[in-house]
Amino acid sequence: MLDDFPFYLGILIVILLLIMLANKIKVAYPILLVLAGLAISFIPGVPVINIEPELIFFIFLPPLLYEAAWTVSWKEMWRWRRIITSFAFVVVFLSALSVALVANYFIPGFSLALGFVLGGIVSPPDAVSAGAILKFVKVPKAISSILEGESLLNDASSLIIFRFAMIAVATEQFIFVKAATSFSWMIIGGVSIGLLIGWLFMKAHKYLPTDANADIVLSLLTPYIIYLAAEEVHCSGVLAVVSGGLLLSNNRHRFLNSKSRLRGVNVWESFCFILNGFVFMLIGLDLPQITKGLEEVSLPSAIGYGVLITAVLIVSRMLSSYGAVVVTMIARNFITVADTRNPGIKTPFILGWTGMRGVVSLAAALSIPVYLNNGNGFPQRNLILFITFIVILLTLVIQGLTLPYFIRKINLTDIYDPVPREEAYDTLRKELAEHAIKYLKTHYNDEVKSNTPLQHLIQKWELHSNGIDDESIGEELKVIYLDLLNEQRQWLIDKNKEDQTLDESIIRRQMYYLDIEEEKLRFL
Template sequence: MQHFETIIFVLTILICLLTVANKFNLPNPVLLVIGGLIIGFIPGMPIVSLNPEVVFLIFLPPILYNAASNTSWHDFKSEIKPISTLAIALVFFTTLAVAIFSHWMIPGFSWPLAFVLGAIVSPPDAVAATSITKGLGLNRKVITILEGESLVNDASALIALRFAIAAVGTGTFIFWKAGISFLTIVAGGIVIGGIVGYLFINVHKRILNNSIISTALTLLTPFISYLVAEHFAASGVLAVVSSGLLISWRASDIFSYQTRLRNQAVWDTLIFLLNGFIFILIGLQLPEILRDLSRFSVLELTTYGLIVSAVTIAVRILWVFAAAFSSRGKTVDKDVNTWKNVAIVAWSGGRGVVSLATALAIPLTINAQLFPLRSLILFLTFVVIFVTLVIQGLSLPLLIKMLGVKPHISSDSEERDLRLLLASSTISFIDNDFPFVLNSVCQVQIKKPHLDVTDLLSSEREEHLPATDKSAQSNLLAAQMEIRKFQRKFLSRC
């Protein structure tokens, strides 16, 4: 009963935080970090802890799957080179840099523990990248690189974490064996994710018109991918990402319009709740974490956290600029590789829920003993998330303004308008100019796909209207409502 009351309490807090986020136009991850921090210092809050393995299994697969399924495979493939550089090489370089500074700076912080911390804080977060850059008018390829990086880097970091935790337990690390294991784990995860994704695609094809079952299956997919891959000692994270990308690629073939609408609503709610639970959970554990760290002064803890944060930020900036300048003289997209866009990519490295969930998933014990300095790793992770997500994230719009980067006008709007015009004209042709008479059933059947397209594209146009154009947005909303009302009445008469 106590746990049920705690869940209701957390849900209430999350709904309140979402209300505040919408009112002040703040990205959800930023507000959740601040909310979790505030909750940690409210007297009398219950202390809640979950089994680390449960945290890892429940939270990570759906979060990563949702990010992958919302990523365009075409865009991801077109930017695979910069994505790979950031998601693999930069992650390992950041892990190494954080490990060196942590080992040198923190007394009693062994090399394996230093690499554990480095692996946890090295990957930027996909949800954070999407939430913070939304509505800033960034170049489409810049957004693709940031989101694609955040998908793949989690796998790199979590594989590095696996080896680091093993080194904590054994006290040894053999580089060449780790390299072979890394390749095997990566290849296995990609293959298994592809197989699971292919199987689910075929299942979805057979239930095309049942949106409830299709949506339920999308909720099941990430857990199946993850568990099957882990069973075969492969990367569960890469399996989830692979299956998500594959299903996203075939989404137009396997999901009806109603299913896409239902999926969007269910997954938006689920991801917000999962993100919120993680940050509220760390907030409720902060008092206990700080008690465990009583041997450190507040100044020491703050210094350690800020130095680790500075290292993660500095390494990314140096790496991104070095990689961009080294590509000069080659055939590259000059629009993406201007120094202004490079600066935006370098500054967009917010850590988020994946790092926090990974830190919470550190085992409580290892070799029948308490995991050394686990509370310190949790505290430092939270500080890095706060600095990179809140300070960097909220300063990103200011940086874009200072650089004078104008909002990128995508050709997507032109394509969307053309498709909307084509669908509307088709409906008009069926109603008024069709060469022979259709019975009512046939007419409804041939018009329905085009009505679905007009609904979908009209809603997308509403979402892409400039936020400042309130009157135009209001008028368009009212007009679309009237059009849909007419369409429903028309179909009801058929």
């Protein structure tokens, strides 16, 4: 392990450089990382990366799912709950079923149970890939909310399918009553455990004498503990992490102070940045090892099977996407739906085309044990791994590179966003400023008359309400203000060097304030 440590450091540097390049050329970074990992794997002398299959889920999935639960909007999830649940459960099941039937019919040696193993692996689209692509194009909030909500739940549904299929392969039987009972326990138990442990952590944050550092450490422990607890009692660890994450996210302002929230976001973004980078690089690095284990299947045939399964996934998701919209359009005549407008053919096409596979598929494939409980090798394991790699690679490259073009061509913003987001943001800020002024004059009227700083604060909010303040300074003034902040930093640095009696912590405190001011410019 120590001998390979320089290699891992080198990989991390390569990941950073590739992500910088991806941002520069406006390409989703998962695409470059997978291709780079594939290229690096063919370099002679490159160490073989082996991760224990049972650790794959535990290392990568809990923190990535937890971070996603913190960033998603519960309000938007609830608003689009019908379309989200249909994509996360119905579409995933139909995709897995389509893959199982095609694999069973066209791939020699593939039983229906093995087909469902493969279907459960490749059926969930990857939220990281879609998010990296959508960063470079404007899409309506409705579309991004649906994709974010789907990504949280489809991992759980696909892994439940995967788990039952694995049991069927190992036992060579499928008892419906037992499966139904186990399925119910996985869902109900997973959600319950996630909510319970999430509630306990929420109380720990609130009542223990924690500071920002302790809060961040607790937040890093939370997804792992939730996942492990749920898996120990044979529940869905994925659903547990998602439900616990949603509970804590929705109540973050009740138990975390502003310092913990501000620092926590930065830590979690960096942590998940590293995890995502490594996992996509790992996809490419693993291909030669997977290819060597194909044994009886020729490489051209294996590639053909991968292309076939990729085509099945793309077609089934597209058809399911249009089918879900048709069902929604019919259902609106009988029940209340979130949006009564006719989306036409544009929205279903974009939702259907955002089917890039990634982290969850890789983790599920690598978690397949090499041997069954009876000592026999797991049937078609290496072919399943190879097909999974081909699916991830093709969907990332084909759909990932073309999705921005389709979004720009279709221009969904005109369909869903009648009021531009910036205009809505300015309106909200004006209403907030008016509320602040009213509150101060109502509750602190005597202080307002005698307290000059408080009068200045009211003047500031009055400027807010009139749209004339530091938050509407324009791009030209932002450049000047940024230059001023840099000049102030340099002055503080020089002051710290010149005055040897001045406590440096005072300088650092003011430097931190300048950093906050500069960070605020990102949101203006």
